[in-house]
Amino acid sequence: MAPRAVWKGVLKIAEMTCPVSLYTAASTAERISFHTLNRKTGNRVHRQFIDEVSGKPVETEDQVKGYDKGDGDYVILEPEEIAAAVPESDKTLTVETFLPCDEIDDLFFDKPYYVSPSTPVASDAFTLIREGMKSRQSAALARTVIFRRMRSILIRPHGDGLIATTLNFDYEVRSAADAFSDVPAIKIDDEMLELAEHIIKTKAGKFDPKSFDDRYESALAELVQAKIEGRKLKPQKRPEPTKVVNLLEALRQSAKGAGSKAATRSKPAATEAPRKKAS
Template structure:
């Protein structure tokens, strides 16, 4: 079942308009998450909204937004006043221009969304816009209001739908000079570059997301399984970075290692896919498995609160 749409409205290219719905293209719900607990009782921590001066809890209907002018002065803005800032992009994504994908600086990318027709009408208009974007090999730039702010959105054709990526405004991107100016100017010899290029050539491949494993998520599954089994948690030795004294020698040794890897691919273990990680994961049936029934099974197997174990 598809998740609930984050936004519904219209997509418009000149006089061509169609109703659309926008859905998040990514999710972190399958990652392991933690609750904060009271160490003494094992109970969950509850957060309350309180008045900073009186310490009394404030009801949601009595809370308004405020812009801080100085230390003790705020300008209150109500929900109704914010809604009255009526921008056309609140309900319509107007395509303003088309650009080449390579012109969009990666620093401006925020998050992706899927767009599809909303309901049974407008599929023909949606298809015209989609196929125009696809055939022209362009990215359509528009605006929409999402999470109470107006965003720039870049639209590209994907399969039968569109993928829209929210973009940052220029004032949100920091100046790299603040971080790069004090990097030392060093002279790199051609021999060093030749060795480095050889390493890159030996390790070149195609990007296949399925072969990457979230090692931290796997380690969390292992940790929780061990605690459920009542085992003592032993700290692991942290990896230490080596101090490179002779850069040329380090490059030569790296080239030798890369050559050996390429010469004996059969000796390498096949990369694990994200869905097939730790052996204990199947037994534990944690959210990483991506099934609600697994979470329910884990809850049934969990020991009673009074029998909490600590490392």
């Protein structure tokens, strides 16, 4: 089944336009989800909004947004007032500038979307834009209204298409200086630094998303299946507490372990046991 576009509009660069569609590139839809039940009856329960003073449920038509000015004094905002204040989408993804692909810090990255031409006629313009950006190793910084919010979006070439990543606003990214303010300035011993560099070098590799399993999700799936089948699962063993050792000695031991693993990985393929083919 073809994916459903979450946004359709026009990619505009100067006077050139190209009809495009945005598709969600990352989703949590495949994760295991639960319903909340009444333990006694087994029936699902539903949330209600309760008036915190009267304790009575508030129906949907009586619910409005309110901004707290302080001390519980609220400004009431009617739905039509909010709708009138929010900018309307003109369905145009307007490119404001081009910049190097690595210009923007990853801290500003929010959510990725696949971008593809929305009509066969748009394929020529789309391909021209994609290849031009590839040859210049450039990304496009654009703006549009998506999901009722004006968003800055970084567009980069990706395979046969483009990736559009919504960006966090400056006020949404917290200060790194505040987070690292308690980190003391320490002079690192040369031997310790060399050992750390050795460990990093021997454990160097490449990112393969398939090699990282979601252990939490796998454990939940196993638990659900066991409950369905009436089986009991053995409790998972808790990891042994890490022993506090001298940092330099820990680096030396780690370097030895990393070296032996690297030697094992470097053995010729002929020495490995043959693998059975799947039947």
